[in-house]
Amino acid sequence: MTAAPITPERTKHWSEWVAAKHIAIVGIVLGMTGGWIALPPVAVRTVTIPLFLSILAIAAGIWAVARDVKRPGWGAIAAGIFGITLALLALQSSDPHLRSVFTWGTLIAATLRYATPLTYGALGGLVSERSGVVNIALEGMMLMGCFFGIWGSATTGSWVGGLLIAMAVGGLTAFIYGIFAIHFRADQIVGGTAVNFLAVGITGYLFIQIYGSNGTPDLTNAESIPDVHLSFLGNGFFGQVLGQLNLMIWLVFALLFVVYFLVFKTSIGLRLRAVGEHPRAADTVGIDVYLTRYIAVTISGVLAAMGGAYLSIGFVHSFNENMTEGRGFIALAALIFGKWRPFGAFGAACLFGFSTALAYAVPSAYTDSASSILRSGALFQTLPYILTLVAVAGVIGRSVAPAADGKPYVKQ
């Protein structure tokens, strides 16, 4: 019979809250639908239906916000606005244009290809940050994997060799970063930035040293990671999406489940998360905080490097200096957007991959459009970053990192 906690009268009855939240979610769905039906394959060509759905969505949102269910409520309002905007934009362009951009099969396949390196990176970042070590150096580790993957493949003559070497180098890079972050208790962001500098320098240096500035022929002949052909899927939607994906993409699907189970359903994962949330508590029950963090950071390097290796020997089939072009940072963004959970991060990576895919698909379809935005396509590439800013600002709900993230642990 403990003293009841003293709560202010602000809490409402839980049933009110639940009902309003449901309405808000319905609103979000309606808003999204309003936008989606204007696109192929449905391609409604009048504005009335999307407008109607959007108004419903906004109304639902206002209803929810008024009942103090803020986040889903604002989400519904945003979805309504988004839906009607998307519909209006779609109506501006002609049907054949839309259809050539929005062939969903190839678009989704492209999305998966772009999302894969991001997902590897995000998974790596997840493991590291769950143990409490911030990993800004995903970009550098990915780049190391990128170069050493293709170098390894060209040198050993097999893509397996290339992949393994990439993983080893990525792990080693991460381990060195770990020494500075964990043992020397250096500022993790400074250390990560340093690793990124070093990765660009080392990979660039070795690239020019070994292959000269016109070295690419040697590299394009390196053995690539094979695609997995699933001819039984035929040529329809599923065939377009899943029929010809690279092995690494299937591998990353599998890894999503592996990481999920490992981190959230095993005792190893429990200890990992304990170290990231409250290292002193973990220490007092006998968990070796330093060892856990070293292992986590090393694994993150291996995963990031795999993403880089996919880029060079699975996707582009060559290498150029600073090839990753910030994908490591987008991976970090996907992780944050996905709230430090594997499937969330994958979803975010797909969203970001989709904007990249659009960025390439749109200009080729809109070569004679009046709008320079559509002809250029470059602005679509800003979407991942804008979305992450939104996420970080807490607009879609607080993105909460593990509590001890970024703080060096001092054992007394």
Add this chain to the structure above:
Amino acid sequence: MSDAAAPPPDSGVPPVAQTGPDDKKRFNSQGLIVSIITTTIAFLVGGLVVLATGHDPFGTYRAIFNGTGVTWLIPGYGDRAASATNFQQTLLETTPLILCGLAVAFAFRCGMFNIGGQGQYFAGSYAALIFGSYWGGIPGPAHIVLCIALAIVAGAAWGGIAGFLKATTGAHEVISTIMLNWIAIWIGTYFFGLQGPFVSSQYSPISNTIVGNVHLPVFWGDPVLQGLHIGFFIAIGALVVFWAILNRTTLGFEVRAVGFNPEAARYSGINVKRNYFLAMAISGAFAGLAGGIDILGWQFQIATPDILVSSVGFLGIAVALLGRNSAIGVFFAALLFGALTVGTSSRQLDPSVFDPQLAGNLTLIIQGLVVLFVGADLLVLSIWKSRKKLSFRRKASET
């Protein structure tokens, strides 16, 4: 009621945020020593890399050194004309580095890590370029001042976004500035790329050039061969402004207070959030100024492939860290990295000694090592202390 005798709990504050010239607690007068040791180790390791890949480290470093033109400062040494041109280039490179270094340093003094110097730089260059390529009718000096002012404002706005997000939502400035960097890059690619609104012709991804009267006057060297323009003095002026703001204004007082101890600052009535915003805006202003000066001083236009390659904002991070966030430190660190960039560029470096492309990457390696070791002050300090121990042991054994 914990034991007063127990050692204090570990604080979560990252060490770099509290580094500054008045940071006596951590380094005393050893701040300068740490910087020197760090640089020395970085160059040593760089030399090892050169050696390990089959080149001559001494020859390489000598060639790089000659390329920097620093020898011009020594009267009567070598080919004065050649080293003069080289030194102009070095100072040309140093100018934006000073400003980008100040951008990062100012934010650090307020306890924030501004990785967004590159994006803020771009904001400034876009503004200067766009306003510099129209309105040729405005008299030269006024037009220059207008463009510079707009560059500063653009940079301040870009930095201010991150500051605003941090102040209102607590969003970590590292993430938001990284995102803003990439948004700026893609906006530039849109503006000046194929089919973009500010492109000069339909067929190449290059912007219009700025009009003739808005070029920054060159005061040393041949304008046709990219001599040194007055932007250099603006950068020096910025160093003074940086120092003055931090040490002679109430704003700087607050910024420093927040950087050292935000809780105590809040307790004494300082509006911490406002300072986060202002510090990021001022940071951005410095970087934006760098962008504006580079456009008006020697770039004169933007080609989108250059956007992805530009790294002056990131070098600013290394400059600020090595210079320990002080005005003097930033100056010398910027000079070092500027010299290094010029010395290893393809214009200066003799390919038979060392391939310039390799050298460019070598520079990156050295810079990376500098940042790495600066971040790990414990390591550097322990090396310093162990040298003292060694000499002490030797003395003891000799008596």
Add this chain to the structure above:
Amino acid sequence: MEGPPVLELRGITKRFPGIVANDHIDLDLRRGEVHALLGENGAGKSTLMNVLYGLYKHDEGEILLNGEVVQLKSAKDAIDRGIGMVHQHFMLIPVMTVAENIVLANEPTRAGIFLDEDAAAARVRELAKTFKFEIDPNALVADITVGQQQRVEILKALYRSADILILDEPTAVLTPQEALELFEILRILRTEGMSIIFITHKLNEVLEIADRISVLRRGKKVDTVAREGATEAGLAQLMVGREVVFRVEKQVPKPGEALLQVEDLHVFDDREIEKVRGVSFEVHAGEIVGIAGVDNNGQSELIDALAGLRHAASGTITMGGKTFEKATPKEMTDEAGLGHIPEDRHLRGLILDFSLAENLALHDYRHRPDSKMGWLFPKHLITRAQRLLPEFDVRGGGPLSPASSLSGGNQQKVVLAREIDRDPKVLIAAQPTRGLDVGAIEYVHRRLIAERDEGRGILLVSLELDEIFALADRILVMFEGEVVAEYSPDVSENTLGLAMTGITKDAAAK
């Protein structure tokens, strides 16, 4: 309670830079006994227990378990040998469940890797039942009460088959009701053969639950006594053993008009829990009002509201005839005339990396003559420091020295100097002598009384009863967010102590 002691400490010594925290301490613990470790703040109790739990390494001495000398290199070592510790600041992970926290690092698994959540929950329920308390294994630690969290900590130790349990100031965070429940649990544990060390500084608890009591004072063990025959007075004497009782001479107070009036103040903390529940009081010119109470009963939130650092949900604060609502700290210092010596000088009172001159200017730098239109004049900051440092007897540095180079006592003098120099009408002093040596404490007390005699109103909040008795002209007791009693300084310590645990004459009568 026969046989060799289950635990013996011989000559344990632990040194930190500048201080001997434990000085050749001997202690023994018999099986099935509750042994209280009593001492004031800073006596060395927590250090000793951290040594026992493997978190610190002792410099001299031996630890014997069941007659055998052991080396405890880490917490894991201690756990493996059956020593369990319930820390004062819980070692629990808020975002994880009760069961997860308890089984961490010793998890039941399926197929060797998968966490068996059901088995864990079952085991937790089983353990709890054995010791007769209720707990929901699947609740998140963040969602349960402090008393329940403490039980989780105890279960953690029981889960690992501890037979020695150490509790560090366990009632510091409990309500009186929860404390009684804790004692019940301890009695049950004792019957089951558990040996318990109970660290506290509260005399009444010790007499309630302990079989034997060891008293520590300034790092040394003074004596070990059995409960029969022990009295509060006797124990207090051992604890404090004062040769000198520092009660600074003070005149009879001459209170004047009311400078600060607080009426029906309600304040919520960051977790939306109401911490100040309708507090009303006044502070007059020329008087020191002392607020006594156990930590975490709303004092911090009350001060925060007065200083403008936290907005009160309702109620009024009136100073100099003006009512302040939702004021900022700046308004309270500049307009209201409030001075505030904060609780934690390192965290809130000073900026350690700033010079003394800069620290002294923390309130005034915005105004002339320190600055004009935003431009700062450092010379004036230095002049002020040159005036104040000798006046407040600050030693160890000059105007340009960083605050970090001063000792604790001198740092506090700087804070005092800054606040008093602004001639505040009301001065709030929160734990003003925490962590200071005797000389510094004396200075601060003298100074506060002098300021009172100048006609200021002083609101003193302290966890140290001695300080309250020494300084206060009127004593208010805060308990669970309310002022439950008001006394004059000649009240007995016993009555005051009881009031601090919520037991006042009126409450007792209910």
